[in-house]
Amino acid sequence: MSAYQGLLNGKPGEKMFLLGNEAIARGVLEAGVAVATTYPGTPSSEVGDVLYEISEKAGLKFEFSVNEKVAMESAFAASLSGLKSFVFMKHVGLNVASDVLMSISYTGVRGPMVIMTADDPSMFSSQNEQDNRHYGHFAHVPVIEPSNPQEAKDFLKVAFEISEMEGLPVIFRTTTRISHMRGSVTLSTIEPPNQNGLFPKDGRSFVSLPSNAYHFKEELLSKMGRLGKTDFSGTLNRTEGDRSSRIGFISSGEAYNVLMDVLNKHQVNVEVLKLGITNPIPDAIVKDFLSRHGNVIIVEEVDPIIESDVRAIADLGFPEVSIHGKMDGLIPMSHETSPNTLESSLSKVLGYEIKAGDLYRSKEELPPRPPVLCPGCPHRATYFAVKRAVKMLKIEDPIYSSDIGCYSLGNYEPFSEADIMLDMGSSIGVGSGFTKATDQRIISFIGDSTFFHAGIPALVNAVNNNSRMLVVIMDNDVTAMTGRQPNPGTPIALTTGRSRNLSIENIVKSLGIENVKTVDPYNLKDTLGAIMDGLRADGVSVVVARRECAILRDNRMRKEGEEVKYHVIPEKCSSCFNCVENFACPALSVSNGKVTIDPVLCDGCGVCSQPYVCPFRAIEVTTNEN
C-alpha cells in the first residue's frame, strides 16, 4: 500500500489537498524530525498512519508505543540524545502522559521536542471535550494553535524552533476540525533528519529529585517569561482588519475560522488579533491591541483560556477596556464554536440582523442510525454469547464494565453490555473495585490494544486482591477503532516486521490466573462454554475471544479472491426474529415480514447461521447454485 507516498515525494512549491493530520505528517518531515512516537487515538490517528508507512524511506524512526506515557518517555529520550522528537496523541492521551509532561517541563529538553494533542470539542469520538491548552499553563510550557492544514504544517516547524530556543517541550494543539479538515497545502523542503543521537555526560542533570526540581522550577519560569516577551508577529500571530474599530476580536484555532466567516458574511470590518501561540500569551501584542479598542471579544475553543489571560492583562493596565467572551456569557461555555451560534451571539454587539432561516424542520422522527459494529465483527458474537451465558446461568444484575474501543458499541441495543466505561483500562480497575462493594457478578470487556495499554496493571491488582470476576479480552489483532494500527499483540504478518508479537495468554498465565481459555467467537458453542466456565469459577478468570477484525478479514479474503455470502431461505424462516432482535448484524433486515440478508453488506462470517442465532436453520451459505 502506498496511499501516503505522495506526502514524501511532493516537491517544494507543489500544492496538495491534505487532511490537517496529513499536513502535520508532512510538517514532521519538513522539520527534520528524527524520532516520532504515538499511541493512536481519534482525531490524531492519521498522523501515525502516514508516518508508519513512510518512516523507513524518510529516514525517520517511528514507534507505535504501548501507551501515551511510554510514547512521551521514548520521545523524551530521543530529545535528551540531541535528536528532534515528536510525540502525538488524542487529548485524553495526554492525561495518561501528563505524569511525564509535568516533569519534563521542569528538566527541560535537549533536542527540540513537540507534543501534539488533538482535542475533540463537541466530543465526536471521545469521552470528554477537555481543553488541553490547560496543560500549557499547568506545566508551564508553550502552546501553539494552528487554524488550517497549511498552518498545521508551517506552525509545526516554528514549534520546533521555539523548543530549540528555550529547551522546553512545546504543546501543539489541534482540534477535530483542524485535524480532519482538508485544504490546499503548499509544500516546503524536506529536511533530512539527523540520526546521530548521543547522550552527553556534560554535567547537566535530568534527575528530578526534589533538590534539583527546586531549581528547575525557577529556570522554567524564566524561560516562559522570556517567551512571553517574544511577539512572533508574522510567524504565529497577526492582526487584520480595521485598526480603529470600536470592537476588536482575539481568536485562535478553528474558532478563528468560524469568526472570520461570520464577520465576512455580514461585512463587518473590525480588527482581529489571531494568536498562533496562546501560552505564554504574547504580552506586548495584547497590550497594544487593548490600547486600540474599547471592547474586546475573545472567541476560542473550548475553555476561556485566552480570555482569562487577557482579562488579567486588562485588570493590570487597561481597566477601561471591557472584555467579553465565555466568562460573561456572551459565548457558550460548552462545545465547539458553531457558526450559527456564534452568528447569533454576536448579532447584537455587531448590529447585524440574521435573516430568519427557513430550515426544514420535519416533524416526523427519523429512525436513528447510531454507530454499529461492522457486519461480521467478532465482538458481536462475543456479546451475544456472554448475554446468553448470563441468562443460562440465571445471573441476576451482572455488572458489565466496558472499555475504550470498537467494542464500546456493545453499549447499544440489543446487547446493552456496558454499564460503566471511563478511560483506557478502566474495565478491569473499576470491575475489580466493584467486587469490594457488591456481590453482583462482574464481567469486564477489554480489547487487545487497551489490555496492553493500561489493562495489565489493573489485572495484576485484581489477582493480587483476590477479586472474583470474568475478564473477556476481545482480541481482534489490531487497534481497530482508530484504523487498524498494530499493537504488541498484532501478528508479525500484519506488521512491517519491525516489532514482535506478544502473547496475551502468557502474560495472563504468568499472573497465576488458572482459568484462562481462548476461543474463536465465530464458534458460538465454544465461546458460550468458555464464558459459562469463567462465570462459574472463583477468582479472576479470563476468556480471550480471538478473531481478526472483520475489515482485516475482508481485505485478506479479497486478496485471496474469496467471497462468501449467506442468505435466508424464506420457506424455512419462521419469522421468530431472533436474529434481528438479539444478534442484529447490520446485513440482516426485515422486509415483507421476513428476514433478508443484504448480500452487499454480508461479510460471510456465518455466525447468524448457527442455531443459537437461527434455531430454524434458515440461514445458509450461498453457493453458485443459489
Place this chain on the structure above:
Amino acid sequence: MRTNILLAGVGGQGVITLGMIISQAAMEQGEKVLMSEIHGLAQRGGSVTVDVRIGDFHAPIIPDGEVDITIGMEPLETKRALARASMGSRVVMSTEKMVPVSLSIRHEEYPDLQDIVSSISGNFRLRTIDAVSIAENLGNYKAANIALLGFALGTGWLPISVDSVRRQIEKTFSKKALEINMKALEEGLERGRSAQVETMEH
C-alpha cells in the same frame, strides 16, 4: 463563486471519496476548497456527512441554512442531513435503501421510499436516481457514488466541469475499477441531463 455542498450517506458508501473528487476537481479549476469529514465511532455503518465548501471560506463546516446542494447516497440519511439545508435548496439523491439496525431490531421495516421522496420534494428541488442499480449493472455496486456524482453534474447544479471530474476519477481509480467508474459517471451524466425535478427516476 461560493458553493456549499453537503454529502450524506452511510459509512462504507464512498461518501468521503465523493467529497475528495468534487473538491479536487474544483481545486483544479483554481477554486479555494475546504472539506470536512467527521470520523465517528463506527468504522462502517453509521451516518456520515461530508461538507465541501468552494470559495473564500475559513471554516470547513457549512452553517445550517447555507447548504446550496445536498448529495445523498441513501434516502433516510439524505432526509436527516436536510435538517441543515434551507427549504427550496437543491437535492440529488440515490434511492437505494440501507435499513438501520435500530429498525431491524424491532422487526420494523424501512419507511416507504415514495413517502420519503414526496416529503423531500415537497420542500426542496429534488432529483433522484437509482445509482446502485446502475453501478450493479456495470459490475460493481461500489461505483454508485460516482454514478450519483455524474447525475449531479448532469443536472448542472454543481459548479465543476465534467472534464475536471473525469481527470480526478482517473487519478483515484485504476484498471477495471477506473473503467467501471468512468462508465458510471457517463451513465449518471446522461440521466442527470434528462432528469426532471420532483420525479422518480428509474
